[in-house]
Amino acid sequence: MNVSELWQLYDHEFCACRVADVLAEGFVEVGVMRATVTARFAGQCINCGESAVTGWLTMGTVDPDTETFRRVNPNSIHRPIGDAR
Numbered sequence: 001m002n003v004s005e006l007w008q009l010y011d012h013e014f015c016a017c018r019v020a021d022v023l024a025e026g027f028v029e030v031g032v033m034r035a036t037v038t039a040r041f042a043g044q045c046i047n048c049g050e051s052a053v054t055g056w057l058t059m060g061t062v063d064p065d066t067e068t069f070r071r072v073n074p075n076s077i078h079r080p081i082g083d084a085r
């Protein structure tokens, strides 16, 4: 992930915005659940200026047959799987 990437989050607890525009600053934790790669990252919402850490977000999936990593589209809107709190 590029550190300057912008992630749009909805149904999140990152900040007060309905849809947060989070400028990612770096990974905090990375996890693998079965074939799904997830991560939490620190960032700042460019709408309200809140700095926080995201809930778990799906980064992509690994195809079990080919072991190829398929990344999610970072330009879509993402919903955290579960929040960190």
Ligand SMILES: [Zn+2]
Binding pocket: 015, 016, 017, 020, 021, 045, 046, 047, 048, 049, 050
């Ligand atoms: Zn915000």
